Amino acid sequence: MMVTVSAPRIEHHRDPLGIGESRPRLSWTITDAPTGWVQESYAIELTDGEGRTERIEVTSGDQVLAPWPTVALESRQRVAVQIRVKGTDGEWSDASVPTAVETGLLMPSDWQAKPVGAPWPEDADSDDRRPPLVRREFVAGDGLVRARLYASAHGLYEAEINGARVGLDALSPGWSVYRKRLRYYTYDVTDLIQSGTNAIGAWLGDGWYRGRLGWRGGFRNLFGSDLSFIGQLELIYADGRRETIATDDTWVAHESPIVRTGIYDGEDYDARAEHLGWSRAGFDDAGWQPVAVSERDPATLVAPTAPPVRCTQEVQPIAVLISPTGAHILDFGQNVVGRVRIRVTGPAGAKVRIRTSEVLQDGDIYTRPLREARSTDNYILAGRAEGEEWEPRFTFHGFRYVEIDGWPGDLAASVANGDLVARVYHTDLERTGWFDSSDARVNQLHENIVWGMRGNFVDLPTDCPQRDERVGWTGDIQVFGPTASFLYDVSGMLGGWLRDVATEQLPDGTIPWYVPVIPAHEMWTPIKPGAAWGDVATFLPWTLYERFGDRGIVAAQFDSAKRWVDLVESLAGPDRLWNEGFQLGDWLDPAAPPQDPADARTDRYLVATAYFARSARLLSHMAAVLDRTEDAERYAALADEVSAAFVRAYVSPDGRMTSDAQTAYALALKFELLSDPAQRAAAGSRLSDLVHEAGNRIATGFVGTPLLPDALTMSGHRDTAYDLLLEEECPSWLYQINMGATTIWERWDAMLPDGTVHPGTMTSFNHYALGAVGDWLHREVAGLSAVEPGYRTIRFAPRPGGGFTYAAATHTTPYGETSIEWELEFNQLRVRVSVPVGTHAVLDLVGQEPETVGHGEHERVVAIEGA
The missing domain is CATH 2.60.420.10 (Maltose phosphorylase, domain 3)
Structure with missing residues (x-):
């Protein structure tokens, strides 16, 4: 039987167009191999645009992230890659289907584009800054063979050429550490260019760059005050010529129909102010003004390592409800993240208001958990007889329920006709993991975990998608990383985000609580070293290595991880106990007061020292992978010292801990801090007893919950772990299911048994951290786990x-x-x-x-x- 080789994967890219790696690694899968077949060698065949093929043979059984076999690629270079494999039987396979790989603009000197935007003065502190449209016309000659648009923005953008939308991405270029890394995207626009006169333009929106960010009112203009498009269109002709149309002072701008737009607050759109045909050739732009030109260091423009945000699903309403106050409310049956698209017919000037919420209370949408996020979209009709279709461009909401006000006509009939749908948006990752079981409740829990991840992987791993926050909390993804890595291919996305973590790391090694950092943080969230959150520097790279076999991630993040552990070592001092300073501890322990979620049953310094020991151990493992023998030995010894100090300080000879709480025992067991078998057995038994004494209900927060089922399992108390999983009284996973949850909640009792919402100001109904139990479901209930990396x-x-x-x-x-x-x-x-x-x-x-x-x-x- 002849083996079959898949088309090669280029690094971690789903679509390797415009990549930023000049020497991308290659992976492939093999099927149809007979029993006992083993790969002995592989051959990489590279075919350039002239049809010249280079073949490189390598004697190796590797097929994951194999090194680039020849000279580095240059900017804009395009090659087709095929793979053949030879087994120990000496037979070569047929060549795989080719994968076309094309680099982006790899050198700062490749860039001619400047940021261009509105020339009119704006009130920098106002939410009512009207974003511009920008455009220009150009002439394309005959013989065009390829056209590429390289695009980014200060703010968010959507580009158009000759009246057609470029790409399907949303919220681009996303949120990164803008001062150091601004992503650009590459688009194949060959089919949009016509011989003769053409037009190119872009919509712009505030986004994270200059829009309101942060709670307690937030801040504006955090990364800049200009709203600008950065676009470079390159036309390549059959004779080899390349023409470049770049954003510069020849472009013009005008106010767009978007009256205001923001990540938290939604979008207001006046269709009466539309400029029909504005991105087509021949449009009369006599009233438009020359753009304002800004500056951008082209060395900071980087290609993405992950897919962009896209619409991945449309969800229809399951009911039209009438609230006690007479409001019309759509129930989509699922807590989603995205936007509502409408098709509507009505008189000019009529306004449709769309308000979103995750839950109802007393029959009305309940918006208090949104805090100061307006989460409202408004559409003013142009009055077109043929009807109008609209969806916000530069915002997203977390919602199940939508209140519709001002709908012209029969709303129920419009819903039945498909005129109002929820469009689900998140980073368009490849789904890689599924779970099923004989227990429908647990299956719903797993489905909630998946939806929670989808709603919170909107360009970066966020903590919630609905309120005035939505930032990349490091502790949340630290605990959820293993579950995320099973459900989706997050290798490129989280690998790229870890680069931002290293960029934001302070000179002393401190890892911020969330990344990217909001520059006004010192006013209300000063950056301090914190266990579990800062430990993302060691935990997440190791998780990605274990799940994807990517040694490159370990190499890229090692220095960051080392600086973090070295910092904690200095803070702990000679006694190896990290027992001073601010800590979040076992955040959101169910016993914590509503407004003091760090006040947990487990001593926060016990948590900190346990994490210190584990991070030192993981750093030793990372060093060993990189053949850094001296570092491996040093940090293994440090981990031993911290573990011993942990036991002396927090564990009695009989295995009882100073914090006689579930999280304390879970940390000691899961992090392998107890070298004495008798202490391990005693700790496991006490943990099991504590779970049963609590009625099998959860008594752990963000830190303890992901560790608890494993700690029970590995200490011989699997039945207790199942009792914990299947408990239905609050707090428990299945309590949320029985209360109708369709995503994972931030608090175990975000909704109280009487149907009212928890009084705390942090009450999100879409928060993935407590869904980290998904990894235990995959490994222990189903029984599938990785022994070796990848x-x-x-x-x-x-x-x-x-x-x-x-x-x-x-x-x-x-x-x-x-x-x-x-x-x-x-x-x-x-x-x-x-x-x-x-x-x-x-x-x-x-x-x-x-x-x-x-x-x-x-x-x-x-x-x-x-x-």
């Missing part, structure tokens, strides 16, 4: 419990799809697994010696006593 060795170890009779998980690893499905009937466990080519797996079944198997499909049936 799943090169897979472990299948189902351990039925909790009344489950069926569970399944599927994951697209870097080597291809792997899956497990098990069924329990009477006392027989039937297990089916699939192992991708290039890997092997360990079947670790109850009562059986572990068995190593190669690629392919495998099925086993074993007896389980007492099942």
Whole structure:
């Protein structure tokens, strides 16, 4: 049988157009390989635009992130990449389907574009700054073979050429550490260019760059006060000529129909002010003004490492409700993140108001949890007889319910006709993980975890998508990283975000609480070293290495991780205890007062010292991967010292801890801080007792919750872990399910049993951190986990419990799809697994010696006593 090789993957890109890597690494998967087949060599074939092919053969069994085999690519260079593989049988495969890879603008000198925007004076402190449209016309000659638009903005942009939208991305260029890294996107616009006169233009919006950011009223103009488009259109002709149309002082600007727009507050749009045909050739722009030209260091323009934000789904309303006050409310049946698109017909000047909320209270939309986010869109009709279609461009909302006011006509009939839909927006990551089980409640929990991740991966990993916050809290993604890495291919997105983490890191090694940092932070969130949040510098790179096998992420982040651990070492001092300074601790412990969520049952300094020990251990592992032997030994020794200090300070000889709380024991067990087997056993037993004493209800916050099920499992109390998972009384995961949740909540009791909303000001109904239990569902309930980085060795170890009779998980690893499905009937466990080519797996079944198997499909049936 001839093996089949997939089209190669270029770095972590879904679409390798305009990449920023001059020597991109290559990955491929293999199918149809006979039993026992092993790759011995591979050949990379590169074909340039002239049809010249270079073939490089490498003797290696690697197929994930193989190094670029030849000279570095230059700016704008385009090559087709194909892969062949040879097995130990000596036979070469056919060539894979080619992948076209094209670099972007790799050198600052490649850029001619300047930021261009509105020339009129604006009130910098006002929310009512009207954004501009910018445009220019140009002539294209005959013989065009390729056209590329390289685009970015100070603010947000959407480009058009000859009346057609360029790309499907939204909220571009996203939010990064703008002073150092402003992303640009590359678009193939060849089909939009016509011979003769053409027009190009862009919409602009404030976005994160200069719009209101931060709670307690927030701040404006944090990264700049100009609102500008940066665009460079390059036309390549058959004779090799390249013409460049770049943003400069030849462009013109005019007020757009967008009256105001903001991330928190929504968008107001007056369709009567539209300039029909403004991005087409021949449009009369006599009333437009010359643009204002700003400056941008082209060395700060970087290509993205992840897909952009796009609309990935449309959701129809499931009901039209009438509130006690007579308002019309659409129920979309799912808490989503995105925008509402409307199709409407009515008189000119009529205004449709769209207000969003995640929940209802007393039959009305309940907006108090939004705090100072207006979260309202307004559309003023132009009065066109053929009808009008509109969707906001430069905002997003978190909502299930939408109040519609001013709808001209029968709203229910319009809903039935599909005239109002919710469009779901998030970073367009590739889905890689699925879970199923015999318990419908747990399946809904997993679905909520997925929706929570989708709603909070809007260009960066945010903490909530609805209120006046939406920032990249480091602690949240630190705990959720393993779950995220199973559900979606987050390698490029989180790898890019970690670059921003390193950029924002202070000279002394401090990691900010959230990244990118809001420059006015010192007024209300001063940057201080904090455990669990700062430890994202070690935990997240290691997670990405374990799940994607990317040694490059470890190399790129090692210095940042080292500076963080070195800082904590200096703060802890010779006794190795980090027991001073501000800490968030086990944030949002259910026992904490509503307005003091750091006041947890577990000593915050116990938490800090435990994280210090674990980060030192992970840094040692990172050093070993990079063959930095001296560092590996030094930080392993440091981890041992901190672990010993932790035990002396916080653990008694009988295994009891100074904080007799679930999080304390979970940290000690999961972070492997207890070297004495008797102490480990005692700690596990006490943790299990604490869970049962609490009625199997959660007694942990952001830090303890992700660790708790694993700590129980690894200490021999799997049944207790299942009891915890399946508890329905508050606080618990299934309490939220029974209360109708469709995403993960910030607080266990965000909605109280009587249906009212928690009185705290931090009450988000879409907050992924507590959904970190998803990783335990995948590894322990379904039984699928990685033993070697990138799943090169897979472990299948189902351990039925909790009344489950069926569970399944599927994951697209870097080597291809792997899956497990098990069924329990009477006392027989039937297990089916699939192992991708290039890997092997360990079947670790109850009562059986572990068995190593190669690629392919495998099925086993074993007896389980007492099942």
